[in-house]
Amino acid sequence: QQQVKQSPQSLIVQKGGISIINCAYENTAFDYFPWYQQFPGKGPALLIAIRPDVSEKKEGRFTISFNKSAKQFSLHIMDSQPGDSATYFCAASMIETSGSRLTFGEGTQLTVNP
């Protein structure tokens, strides 16, 4: 019930291409879905987040698509750049009941080739 499943485990994209990472969850009580970017040896940094009352949120080259009925959400990185090469984690939490306790996906290692 608390799991968040993330795929793919690794992804290789050419510069300028679109990177797509998917996550699925079981617990319908989740009400906050952030994506984090982590570079080697660094802490995760918040990229973008969405609440279930909207189906899409865009910030620059990053877009979250959210499908409440399917209990799935995805991160799209447009015009992918070598500097985007990092590990990406989706997460979910129940803001109202769990005090922002995050459940993380397993992570996706993205490599953008020049």
Added chain:
Amino acid sequence: GAVVSQHPSRVICKSGTSVKIECRSLDFQATTMFWYRQFPKKSLMLMATSNEGSKATYEQGVEKDKFLINHASLTLSTLTVTSAHPEDSSFYICSARGQLAGGPYTDTQYFGPGTRLTVL
């Protein structure tokens, strides 16, 4: 945005010694801090949650007597690994949420840069 710092960034210690890691929120009042552990190429594993002025809540399987957490102020939490052993070697990351300086309360967790602990 909110900034969270950790100190030290790297620490190497001998087996049996204790190590203290500090986590500070630099520009917001962190009412809640979280401590995570991360193994190479793995996801973040929540160890404990602490609210300022209260005892930490530990996740199942995490030894509270081994991983001592103190959150005595709105800007500082510490994690002490007591009697460290090689299996405690890992990347420890804190995060914080709270009220931004001059701004609203936020549910967003802001992460520190992490501390690499190596126990010989």
